[in-house]
Every structure is written in structure tokens, then in C-alpha cells.
Amino acid sequence: MSFNFSFATASQILFGNHSLEKVPGIVAKMGKNILLVTGRNTEKAQQLSARFPSETKVSLFQIESEPTLQVIKAGTKMAQSNNCDVVIGLGGGSVIDGAKAIAALATNKGDLMDYLEVIGKGEALTEAPLPSIAIPTTAGTGAEVTKNSVIKSLEHNVKVSLRSDLMYPNVAVIDPVLTYSMSPELTASTGVDALTHLLETFVSNQANPFVDMICREGLYCISRSLLRAYKNGSEKKAREDMAMASMLGGMALANVKLGAIHGFAGPMGGMFPIPHGAICAGLMAAVIQINIEVLTEQGKDIEKFKELAKILTGSDLAKAEDAIVWADNLIEALQIPGLSKCGLLEDDFPELIKKAKVASSMKGNPVELNDEQLRWMLEKSF
Incomplete structure (x- = not known):
């Protein structure tokens, strides 16, 4: 554990119930021409739009599924044109990731590929993004407090990140009622x-006392x-707890790398239409087990x-x-379908392992895993 x-x-x-009501007052200090990014269901977005004064212009942009390169480019064009x-x-999370990416690309020159990790040039953003507000309506991704956007490349069949210290939202509004x-x-x-965010950052090889404190409370x-x-x-209490846990998980992963679960999640989510949470669920127990076994074999500490x-x-x-066992x-109990029911085949394992090994998240796993151990994880999860 690092003390630096x-x-x-x-x-x-x-953070708090009905905190959405304070958003118009926050926006009034930031600007009067809003790009409101939302999902397939626009009901909450319409209700929020109605709260703004008449002189505020609102342009609605929908991200109906996961944000792709093409979707981010279209949203950026709308933000710039308007x-x-x-x-x-x-x-x-997909909506908030999309909004953060659009805010960043709207002020930075060049193409999205110039800034993407793994499949792009990985160049650094040079200009501050447009001011942004992140308002989650789910409790899981923690995207409202992170500095990256997960974007799917249909061409490469993979999910990768646009990441920058400049991309933290200016304001995160977490309203459990939503x-x-x-x-x-x-x-x-x-x-x-x-x-998974909390679990992986807690045992990460980059763990530190401050993030540990956050992870404990979230767990x-x-x-x-x-x-x-x-x-x-x-x-009420359960929803507040989950909104809090989601936010804390986002804080943790923004500052400490994750692990093998998310190392596989990016490639797997890019190759198959499997919900991200289902991937995490399928891999969780196997990843915990292999890490404990390898750490023990190597005579390393398993106190975490x-x-x-x-x-x-x-x-x-x-x-x-x-x-x-708990996982x-x-x-x-949550009745989340296994990976074998989501279209994944054993023939896909070699490609998944190849992509996972170069994923950014894999660098945070508590111990380095070889191809055989990674394959065992997939087989165990399958």
C-alpha cells in the first residue's frame, strides 16, 4: 500500500433527495445555452428542461444505448453548432460518459481518435472542456465523479476510454430519488x-489509505x-446507500486502477451485447478466487x-x-444471467485474453496473471 x-x-x-431541484440555480451561474444529454426515455429530461427560465436555451441530445465514436461526434457537432x-x-453511466466526452471534444481540436486510449493516439486534451453537470439516474457506474468516458468502437469491437484530469464534471448532482x-x-x-469498482480498487496494487477509507464505506x-x-x-435507505456506494466507487476508480474483472469487461463488452454489470457479476467470484490463490502461492499478503x-x-x-462464497x-440471489447465456463461446477466449492483457484496468490487479490463469477465470465464469 502506498502512503504517497x-x-x-x-x-x-x-448529494441528497430532491437535489435535482437545485440544478437550475447551479446552471444560472454557468451559462444559458445548454446541451442536455439524456437516454432513450426523455421524461426526466423534459421535466428538468421545464424548470429552466425562458431565456435559457436547451438542446436535447439522446444516447439511446452505449456511446459509440459516431454518437460522440454527432453530439459534439450539435454542441458546437448550437x-x-x-x-x-x-x-x-453511458449518458454521463457521453456528456463528458462531448464537453471535452467541443473545445479541443482534432478527431476523437486522437485522444482515445488503446485504439487511438492517446494524446492529452489541451483545452478545458465545456462546463458540465452530471446527474445520475442509476446507481452503479459512478461516472458523475470520474475523469474518463467509456466509448465503444464498432470497428474495433472494443470499449476504450477517453481520459483526462480535465474531464471531471464541474458539478455532480446525486439525487437518490431519481x-x-x-x-x-x-x-x-x-x-x-x-x-466491483469498490472491490477492485480496495485490493488494487495501487491502493492507498485514503481510497481504502472510501472503499470500506462503499462496501x-x-x-x-x-x-x-x-x-x-x-x-429510501437502501436507495440512498446504493447512490452513495456508486459515487464512492467512482471516486475510487478515478484515482486507483481497477483489476482483472474490468480488464475483461472492456473487450467483452465490445465483442458481445452483454450488459456491463452482467460481465462483472459473471467474473467476480472467479477473479477473487484466482487472486487469493496466486497471492498465496507466491507467499504474498492476502490481508486485504x-x-x-x-x-x-x-x-x-x-x-x-x-x-x-458471498459473491x-x-x-x-440477484438472478443475473451467466456469461454462457449471453452469446460468449469458448472459441472467443483467446481473443478476449489477448485484448484483456493490454487493457488499462488490468494494470491494477493485485498480482500479474498469465494466460493460463486468465483462461481459468473465463472457464470458471462460463
């Missing part, structure tokens, strides 16, 4: 994503509330995994391996 670290997040965080001076992302309308299935999928929130939110979507198990199970007597039981 830095930490960054959104410039301002506004001379927008503020970008608001109101929706799930998550009440999530279905049980979406609650489960996004909740597991938040859990406690999820361990007591994810199943409750899944079973009763209107339970012991602490993880104690937090998740609520038992001070828990052993590291109990985290594996398996959770995924079963």
Missing part, C-alpha cells in the same frame, strides 16, 4: 458494477443494501481479501475465501 498519493474528483458534489456553453448529462424508477434487473446490474453500504434495493425499489470478506459477510471470523450467493 493524490486524489481528485468532481469540483462540487451535491454554441452551447454548458453540458448536462442526465441518465445512466433511482427509484429502476427495475429490479437494472438495480442488480448497476449495483454489481458499483460493488458496507452495498453489503447491507443491494439486495434490499433489488427486492424493494422504493426503500480477509478484510474484504469480513466487510461483505458482516462476520469478524470470515476468511478470505468467504468473499468468494456467488449474491449473484444467484
